[in-house]
Amino acid sequence: MMQRVPLALLRAGMVLAEPLRRRDGALMLPAGLALTERHLELFPVWSIEAAVVETADGPPCDAAPPVSPDDPPPDGEALDAARELLAARFIHADLALAPTAVLFELALPRAAALFAAHGPSALALPCPLPEASRPPQPEAPPPGPMSVIESDPKLTSLPDVFVRINEVLNDPNSTAREAAEAIGKDASLSTKLLKLVNSAFYGFPVKVDTLSRAVTIVGSRQLTTLALGISVIALFKDLPGGLVDMRSFWKHSIACGVVASTLAGPEAGGEVERLFVAGLLHDMGRLVLYRNLPRHAAYVLDTARREGMLLREAERAWLGFDHAMLAGMLLRKWRFPESLEKAVRHHHGGLAHMSMPMPATVHVADAVAGALGLGSSGEIYAPPLSPTAWGVVGLAPERLADVAAASTAHIEEITRAFLPDEA
The missing domain is CATH 1.10.3210.10 (Hypothetical protein af1432)
Structure with a gap:
C-alpha cells in the first residue's frame, strides 16, 4: 500500500513509493529510497509539501508530530537595541533587497540574545586601534x-598524499580502489572524512566505517574532491x-x-x-x-x-x-x-x-x-x-x-x- 503523507508527518526511515519531484517537475529523489533526517531538513528548502510513501496495512501517520516549545521571544528593549546595533553591520548590504531583509531578521534574535546576555559590547563593531x-x-x-x-x-x-589525491581526481580512468588507497595514506584525513560521511550532513542510515565503503556510497570522485579540500586545512x-x-x-x-x-x-x-x-x-x-x-x-x-x-x-x-x-x-x-x-x-x-x-x-x-x-x-x-x-x-x-x-x-x-x- 501507499499513502500521501504531509511534510509534518514524514519520518526518517519511510520509503518513497513514488519519485519525489518539485513543483517544476525536477526529480529530487527516486522511488524506493528510504528517507533520512537530512532529507526531512531539506524538504522545506525544496518546497516539498508531501510525499507518497509505502505503508503497512494501517495508516502509519496517525500520531501527532513531536512538539518542541518555541524559545521565548526576546525582550522588546533588547530587540530594539539589537536592531540598531545590527544595522551597523549591514551598512554595505542592501536591506531593500528581499533576501537581505530576511537575513537581517534571521540574525536579529541571536543578536538580541547576545545583547541581553553581554550588553552592547557583544554587538558593537570592533574599534580601530589607537x-x-x-x-x-x-x-x-x-x-x-x-x-x-x-x-x-x-x-x-605539497605533501605526497595531497599530490596523489590530486592525481587520482584528475585521472578519468582512476578506480574507486585507487581513490581509497590514496586517501588512506593520511590517517588524520581519513578520520575526518569518515566523520563527515557519518555526520547528519549526509544522514546515511548505517555507519560507514571504511574508506572503501565511503567511496562506494558517496562516489569515488565526490569523496576524492572532499579529501582534496579537507587536506588543505592542515597546510x-x-x-x-x-x-x-x-x-x-x-x-x-x-x-x-x-x-x-x-x-x-x-x-x-x-x-x-x-x-x-x-x-x-x-x-x-x-x-x-x-x-x-x-x-x-x-x-x-x-x-x-x-x-x-x-x-x-x-x-x-x-x-x-x-x-x-x-x-x-x-x-x-x-x-x-x-x-x-x-x-x-x-x-x-x-x-x-x-x-x-x-x-x-x-x-x-x-x-x-x-x-x-x-x-x-x-x-x-x-x-x-x-x-x-x-x-x-x-x-x-x-x-x-x-x-x-x-x-x-x-x-x-x-x-x-x-x-x-x-x-
Whole structure:
C-alpha cells in the first residue's frame, strides 16, 4: 500500500513509493529510497509539501508530530537595541533587497540574545586601534599574487598524499580502489572524512566505517574532491597570532560550504561535494596573506575597520588584488578542477561571473554565513548580496529560514570533526 503523507508527518526511515519531484517537475529523489533526517531538513528548502510513501496495512501517520516549545521571544528593549546595533553591520548590504531583509531578521534574535546576555559590547563593531598602536603602512609595495604563492614552500612543495589525491581526481580512468588507497595514506584525513560521511550532513542510515565503503556510497570522485579540500586545512597551522581566530575562520568556511550544498540540493549531483569544497576554500587566500604578508594584512585589516570598508575592497586598494583572486590562482597551480577554481576565484565577481551557477551559489552562501555571523575570516560586515547571483540560485526569500535551520547544526558538528584539537 501507499499513502500521501504531509511534510509534518514524514519520518526518517519511510520509503518513497513514488519519485519525489518539485513543483517544476525536477526529480529530487527516486522511488524506493528510504528517507533520512537530512532529507526531512531539506524538504522545506525544496518546497516539498508531501510525499507518497509505502505503508503497512494501517495508516502509519496517525500520531501527532513531536512538539518542541518555541524559545521565548526576546525582550522588546533588547530587540530594539539589537536592531540598531545590527544595522551597523549591514551598512554595505542592501536591506531593500528581499533576501537581505530576511537575513537581517534571521540574525536579529541571536543578536538580541547576545545583547541581553553581554550588553552592547557583544554587538558593537570592533574599534580601530589607537593611532599609536596602528600597524604601520609597509614601506615596500606588496608582491604580486603569484610571487606570494611561489615564495611559500608549503604551497609549492605539497605533501605526497595531497599530490596523489590530486592525481587520482584528475585521472578519468582512476578506480574507486585507487581513490581509497590514496586517501588512506593520511590517517588524520581519513578520520575526518569518515566523520563527515557519518555526520547528519549526509544522514546515511548505517555507519560507514571504511574508506572503501565511503567511496562506494558517496562516489569515488565526490569523496576524492572532499579529501582534496579537507587536506588543505592542515597546510595552515602556523599563522602569525593576532590576525585571525582560526576556529572562527574555519567555522565560517565550513558554514559557507554547508550552506552552498544546501542551496544546491541533490539535483546538483556530484556538484554538491564541489560546492562544499568551494565554500570550505573560498577565503583561503586570506590565510595565504596572513602567513606570507602579515604586515600588509595587518595594515589592510586596520584600514578596513578604520574607514568602514569591506575587507575585500581594502585588499584591492592596498594590495592590488584580493583574497579571491589569490586563492583562485593557487587552486589553478594545484590543478584543482576548473569549476572549483572558478567558484572560488569569482565568488565576489562581477555580473558575468554571478551568472555562473557555482560562483553564484558560493557567493550567496558566503552572504548567508556572513549575515548570520557564522564565524569570520576577518570581515566584520555582512557582505552585500548580488541580485544576479540570487536569481541564479532561484530560491524564494522566505526559504532562507529553512536553509539556515537545515545548515546550523551541521556546521557545528563538522567544525568539531575537523578541528577537534582547536580551542
